[in-house]
Amino acid sequence: RSTDDQYSQDARLGTLLNFTYQPRNQQHRYEWKNIFNQTGKNRYTERRGFNGQNDQEHNMEYYYSSRTTYNTQFAGKHTFDNSRWDWSAGYAYANRNLPDRKRIELNDRTDDRMGLYRISREFTYLEEHIASANLNYRSDLQWGNLQPVIKAGAYGEYRTRTYNTRQFDLSYNPTNTTLPKEFQFTDNPIEELLKPENYGADKLYLQEEVNKLNDYNGNNAQASGYLSANLPLGALSLYAGARYEYSRMELVMNTRSYEESRRSTFYTYSDLFPSLNATYQLSKQQQLRLAYGQSINRPEFRELSTSVFYDFDLASSVMGNASLKAAYIHNLDLRYEWYPSAGELFSVALFYKRFSNPIEWTYTVSGGTDLIYSYKNAKGADNYGIEIDIRKNLDFIGLRNFSWSFNGSFIKSLVTFEVGSQEKSREMQGQSPYIINTGLFYQQPEWGLNAAVLYNRIGKRIVGVGRSVGTSGSDDAKTIPNSYEMPRNAIDLSLGKKFGHWELKVSVRDLLAEKVTFKQIDNVTVKGQIKSVEEVTKQYKPGRNYGLTVSYNF
Structure with missing residues (x-):
């Protein structure tokens, strides 16, 4: 049972730059789109109360985090007598940097007095690259009084992600130190922690808690294609199609905590998804729609990775599940x-x-x-x-x-x-x-x-x-x-x-x-x-x- 006070300062920068080229014949159109976003956050949280072991606690978390996203896409549209083509090729980049997250814990676990119990500093970096391309075709046909529309297309994507984290704990041995006696019970130990002269082999020192199990790399290749037809039958219009998707994800994690020991786990999916959309025009202002479609929710890298991250807001650890299955939805x-x-x-x-x-x-x-x-x-x-x-x-x-x-x-x-x-x-x-x-x-x-x-x-x-x-x-x-x-x-x-x-x-x-x-x-x-x-x-x-x-x- 505790109460948090939280303060945050956010900064955001966004830029957008798009170009369009339209030749005189109006049949072709080319676009180059770019969008960039940079966000930064300074956040401090202070928690006072009692933890699950019924210890009185005074905990703090301070961090600066930054997030960068950039997306560029080159696209084209081409119109002919009874057909249309459109295509695009793109690249997306994202990162999230948590360069020095500090967590400080004071409690009365080892003494009836509130004292310094644990300090950790965490450095986390995530980076992702995505390359993608797609091609779509549409043909307007004339079969007597029928005017069906045929559509087909293909999409490909390759994504890579790297996630690395390092954690350091501030160690203090009260029996072998030149710091003042009972340093951890001083009125304001946090202020003393900021003084460089209080660091050394016989004072305060940082020790890395090496755990390579928390790092991972991921690669995902996806290819898909679809074929559909729109068939108008008077007041009834039918739109039916099917989409095939192939996805192969590789998750690379370490098997030992103390050294690089990479092992790959593969998750492969091969699925066909049908869809049907029927519209019946009751009048110019009213209509009925009946739609069916099948879709999928595949686990993401972070959901499959067994990497552990301590969430201060939840006061709990968060981890993935390597045995997750994809969810299918009708x-x-x-x-x-x-x-x-x-x-x-x-x-x-x-x-x-x-x-x-x-x-x-x-x-x-x-x-x-x-x-x-x-x-x-x-x-x-x-x-x-x-x-x-x-x-x-x-x-x-x-x-x-x-x-x-x-x-x-x-x-x-x-x-x-x-x-x-x-x-x-x-x-x-x-x-x-x-x-x-x-x-x-x-x-x-x-x-x-x-x-x-x-x-x-x-x-x-x-x-x-x-x-x-x-x-x-x-x-x-x-x-x-x-x-x-x-x-x-x-x-x-x-x-x-x-x-x-x-x-x-x-x-x-x-x-x-x-x-x-x-x-x-x-x-x-x-x-x-x-x-x-x-x-x-x-x-x-x-x-x-x-x-x-x-x-x-x-």
Whole structure:
């Protein structure tokens, strides 16, 4: 039970540079697109309270992190009498640098007094390169009264990633030191740690905790191709196709912690994904849609790597799972759409999703009280529900220039497990039972004025899946409850005004600033009766965000 105070300073730089070449004949078009982003963050977090061992603690984390992304793409479009070609070739680069993350821990574990217990410094670097290319073809045919459209294409991608981390612990031997007696119990040991004269073989010294198991390299090659056809049959239009994907991932990790000892593990996928989209035109303003498609969610490098990273916010370690399987999803959607006038919409949809081997974010207990977060496959899951989407002009009730939008979903989800598993069927991790988004908008073009009020709410959802450990029916059997994010209301406001070439925008995000609350919820048996027990595990108030934007349009 502890309280955090967190301070952060962010800097962002973004540049965009695009070129387009259009020859006179208008049949060909060439584009070169470039986008670069650089972000930096300084963050300091201070934690006071009690840890899982009931030690009084005073912990600190300080780090600077930087993230760089660059994407360039060269593309072309070519139009002929009854056919079109488009292609692109691109390169993307990303890195994340954590050059010196410091974690300082003081507690009363070894003495009744608060004293220096542990200091670590971590240096982490991640780098990724992606090269990709794609080619698409479209042909407009004429078969009597039929005008089918044939599409085909191919895509290829090669990605590499390197992740390296080193950790150093600050060591201190109170029996062999020239530092002041009981140095670790001084009033402000943190200040003393910053003095160079306090470092040496008989003082404070850094010792590397070598663990090559936390480093990894990854390579992934992917090739895919698709073929589809759009067949209009009067009021009925059919769009059907299939996409083939081949993916081969290589994850290279060390087998020994004290030296380079690389071993490769390969994950190969070869899949065919069908799709069908049928649209029936009821009238000029109304239509029915029926869609089916199959998709895949393949594990990423970080989800497969058993590299361990300590997350200070979670106060827990995070690691991957090398035995993760890819998740396959069948998607079915039936939708009615009505467009009363330009800019207006009413639609209602029934949907169903069937998951095989869904990947979920889970946690378990290590050492009695320490949590470890990771990823795990369930056997399957079913999601189904209804979605309503409305966009309506409010002139009919006298509110000229006002419009209203609403999007709401009600979802039922159920995760299933293998026969004999101790896991219980439950809602899917990350899936809310309902989602509500609505907004009121005002547009006055003559005055160059626009305003909006937005409201959002999500239902209670599982953010961390608990686990059943031990042997069922034995004394060591334990159930770790699921962790839930509780519902909260969010309101955003924005106002914009144009003054010639200038535009001024002001905004307030999360006006209500309600607390974000996480709870563990479980059913327990008390005197033969089942009761629901709730306990807050984490809670914070994100605060309001105020924005001011001034722009000039040339």
